Amino acid sequence: MTQSNSNVEPAGDVRAPNRRTVRAELLMRGFGLGLMHAAARTGLGFAVAYWTPLTSLSRLVALAAVVALAVVWGAFDGRRSGAGNEHQPDDLTLFWLAAAALAAVTSGVLCWLIGQMPGTHSADGPLMFELTIGAAWILLVTFVPAIFGMALGRYLADRRRPGDGMAVELP
Numbered sequence: 015m016t017q018s019n020s021n022v023e024p025a026g027d028v029r030a031p032n033r034r035t036v037r038a039e040l041l042m043r044g045f046g047l048g049l050m051h052a053a054a055r056t057g058l059g060f061a062v063a064y065w066t067p068l069t070s071l072s073r074l075v076a077l078a079a080v081v082a083l084a085v086v087w088g089a090f091d092g093r094r095s096g097a098g099n100e101h102q103p104d105d106l107t108l109f110w111l112a113a114a115a116l117a118a119v120t121s122g123v124l125c126w127l128i129g130q131m132p133g134t135h136s137a138d139g140p141l142m143f144e145l146t147i148g149a150a151w152i153l154l155v156t157f158v159p160a161i162f163g164m165a166l167g168r169y170l171a172d173r174r175r176p177g178d179g180m181a182v183e184l185p
Contacts, residue, residue: 106164
């Protein structure tokens with residue numbers, strides 16, 4: 015005679031993330047990074063047009079700003095995921111790939127629209143270039159640093175979790 019114990023709860027928190035929350039976070043990251051990249055390219059266009067001797071420095075600052083935002087946002091997500099936040103998506107890599115793709119398309123369209131305005135000194139390439147080759151570059155500049163930041167965030171979250179055999183306890 016076997017007894018069924020239906021009052022036993024599963025180990026750990028197995029709730030699925032809220033899809034609406036995940037979609038909102040994906041849109042926020044995609045549109046936010048796309049807007050940041052478009053602003054950096056527009057600012058770079060003005061810097062190249064008006065401060066020609068500082069062109070190299072301007073390019074470095076614009077690239078560093080976009081990469082830093084992706085790393086910080088990725089680290090934030092990695093840390094929340096490592097801490098066991100229930101509102102995180104199941105696979106952060108695919109989440110960030112989708113966000114980077116959205117950022118690439120958003121930035122391409124925004125840069126093309128800004129380039130159509132007279133006197134902006136911004137991107138003057140055709141829309142097809144912005145949505146293909148330009149978007150591929152933006153996807154890489156967004157996705158790779160975000161994955162690095164995500165790994166860093168998970169590492170930091172694992173270090174702070176006491177009682178786990180793999181974690182390093184901080185003094």
